[in-house]
Amino acid sequence: MKSSERKIINIKDLSYAYPDGRVALQNVNLSISEGESVGIIGPNGAGKTTLLLHLNGVLEDKKEAVEVLGMKIEQKSLKEIRKKIGIVFQDPDDQLFMPTVFDDTAFGPLNAGYTKIEIREKVRDALKEVSMEGYEERCSHHLSLGEKKRISIATVLSMEPDILVLDEPSSSLDPRTRKHLIDLLKSLRQTRIVASHDLELVREVCQKIFLFDGGAVVAEGQVDEIMRDKKLLEAHGLEIPFSLLLEEGVSG
Amino acid sequence: MLLNLLLIMKHSFIDKYSHLQSPIHRVDPRIKSITLTLFILFIIFTPPTHFVSFSFYALLIFILILFSQVPVGSIFKRSLVIIPFVLMIAIFIPFLKKGEIAGGYSFGTFQLTVTYDGLTVFWNVFIKSYLSILCLILLSTTTKFSHLLKALESLKFPQIITMIISFMYRYIFVLVDELMRMKRAKDSRTVGGSRLFHIKILANIVGMLFLRSYERGERVYTAMVSRGFDGEARTLGQFHLRKRDIGYSFIVIALLGLIRFGGG
Ligand SMILES: Nc1ncnc2c1ncn2[C@@H]1O[C@H](COP(=O)(O)OP(=O)(O)OP(=O)(O)O)[C@@H](O)[C@H]1O
Numbered sequence: 001m002k003s004s005e006r007k008i009i010n011i012k013d014l015s016y017a018y019p020d021g022r023v024a025l026q027n028v029n030l031s032i033s034e035g036e037s038v039g040i041i042g043p044n045g046a047g048k049t050t051l052l053l054h055l056n057g058v059l060e061d062k063k064e065a066v067e068v069l070g071m072k073i074e075q076k077s078l079k080e081i082r083k084k085i086g087i088v089f090q091d092p093d094d095q096l097f098m099p100t101v102f103d104d105t106a107f108g109p110l111n112a113g114y115t116k117i118e119i120r121e122k123v124r125d126a127l128k129e130v131s132m133e134g135y136e137e138r139c140s141h142h143l144s145l146g147e148k149k150r151i152s153i154a155t156v157l158s159m160e161p162d163i164l165v166l167d168e169p170s171s172s173l174d175p176r177t178r179k180h181l182i183d184l185l186k187s188l189r190q191t192r193i194v195a196s197h198d199l200e201l202v203r204e205v206c207q208k209i210f211l212f213d214g215g216a217v218v219a220e221g222q223v224d225e226i227m228r229d230k231k232l233l234e235a236h237g238l239e240i241p242f243s244l245l246l247e248e249g250v251s252g
Numbered sequence: 253m254l255l256n257l258l259l260i261m262k263h264s265f266i267d268k269y270s271h272l273q274s275p276i277h278r279v280d281p282r283i284k285s286i287t288l289t290l291f292i293l294f295i296i297f298t299p300p301t302h303f304v305s306f307s308f309y310a311l312l313i314f315i316l317i318l319f320s321q322v323p324v325g326s327i328f329k330r331s332l333v334i335i336p337f338v339l340m341i342a343i344f345i346p347f348l349k350k351g352e353i354a355g356g357y358s359f360g361t362f363q364l365t366v367t368y369d370g371l372t373v374f375w376n377v378f379i380k381s382y383l384s385i386l387c388l389i390l391l392s393t394t395t396k397f398s399h400l401l402k403a404l405e406s407l408k409f410p411q412i413i414t415m416i417i418s419f420m421y422r423y424i425f426v427l428v429d430e431l432m433r434m435k436r437a438k439d440s441r442t443v444g445g446s447r448l449f450h451i452k453i454l455a456n457i458v459g460m461l462f463l464r465s466y467e468r469g470e471r472v473y474t475a476m477v478s479r480g481f482d483g484e485a486r487t488l489g490q491f492h493l494r495k496r497d498i499g500y501s502f503i504v505i506a507l508l509g510l511i512r513f514g515g516g
Pocket residue numbers: 018019020022023024042043044045046047048049050051
């Protein structure tokens with residue numbers, strides 16, 4: 001088997017209902033290959049966040065439907081899986097819970113049991129990767145939103161995960177910070193999964209797309225193939241990205 | 253209003269002077285905590301009639317404050333927090349009837365007298381609490397809050413307590429912001445109406461706040477678990493004891509001993 005063909009995430013027939021009875025996912029089938037960059041798009045309430053929460057087993061049931069790096073999600077593999085898959089949550093105030101940036105970035109590596117010297121190195125490298133060197137001693141609640149978003153990514157990069165998962169990475173960022181973020185995401189080498197309704201960002205960063213609505217996968221395919229399908233996008237509350245329209249306008 | 257006050261505190265209160273670079277700021281936070289705790293113990297166990305000792309304690313604190321470069325005025329302002337407590341004690345002094353009478357007032361048939369013993373009790377509480385609070389203020393204004401937490405942790409303070417304080421430090425303003433947003437949303441949609449109506453809505457908002465805080469807690473826990481949290485909080489000790497730190501603590505302890513026992 002070629003390594004680029006290895007299925008790093010395999011989801012078979014996953015359904016999930018929240019404790020209050022709300023069905024958030026229905027018969028989801030999806031697989032992602034190593035090194036791929038995948039966009040999960042869909043309108044509000046489509047089930048994107050719920051899907052991401054299943055990737056590392058933080059939601060209690062239906063674990064057997066999800067396979068990550070060849071491991072079923074179960075009690076004995078959880079630790080290993082959580083080391084290999086880094087999830088950046090939508091709200092940086094949830095992601096950054098320690099008093100300082102350093103503590104937050106060191107949290108994952110500390111739990112993974114690295115030595116002090118290794119941890120310091122990982123924190124330094126992770127902050128460098130998001131261009132936030134020198135922020136170690138800052139308090140998270142005194143940072144701007146864009147800074148928080150970047151540090152959030154660093155808290156996961158410091159664990160050197162094989163798979164990087166981001167939930168709405170660009171929400172409420174100003175254009176320049178958003179551009180930085182896109183460049184950053186493009187520069188990373190890991191398998192990336194980005195849930196967003198910022199189709200411009202998905203278009204720049206991802207190669208493949210899964211379109212969700214009502215908790216189910218309604219379409220999947222290459223980025224441009226899906227993004228050109230005006231009918232499909234509009235049927236599910238999305239719009240063709242402006243950049244694509246511009247290009248079409250110029251070429252046609 | 254209290255909320256506004258909290259918001260103003262956000263950027264200025266807790267860590268306002270902790271970034272200064274004085275000799276006191278540079279002392280290892282663990283050493284600083286231990287030394288100042290010792291200082292407080294000395295203060296507490298000095299008999300109230302040793303006036304000379306108390307003057308020297310005050311002098312020592314004053315010198316430390318000068319070294320710390322924190323404005324004396326701001327420390328004085330913060331030290332006023334003890335006033336309500338001291339007043340409480342003062343109210344009960346006249347009811348301590350034992351001993352020689354120092355003075356009194358009479359309101360018709362009702363006589364209010366103050367005894368020397370009562371005064372001593374008052375002095376005892378006042379001077380000890382005031383000097384102790386000065387020590388605590390010195391500690392908190394010269395140490396970054398996150399360092400103080402680390403120091404408590406490495407001094408084997410119960411982890412559950414340091415974690416709760418740490419979350420409080422991190423999230424209190426996030427929650428206050430949330431409350432302010434809800435209140436603003438309420439204000440912009442409810443014009444007029446009876447006072448009872450407003451109180452009812454306010455009660456709703458408070459309920460909402462609890463709910464949201466709980467959900468925030470769940471989301472934070474999810475984020476922690478996702479990064480390998482298994483119930484045990486681990487932190488990286490970042491302090492290195494230097495000779496200077498030990499030296500500093502010995503000087504203060506020696507001075508304390510001298511003040512307390514030196515006079516014979
Ligand atoms: N904790 C919860 N309890 C009950 N229902 C929930 C909970 N979280 C989400 N839901 C519901 O599950 C469905 C899917 O929500 P999810 O958060 O996965 O959507 P999403 O695609 O991430 O949306 P958005 O783009 O707004 O972030 C929604 O209908 C939502 O109301």
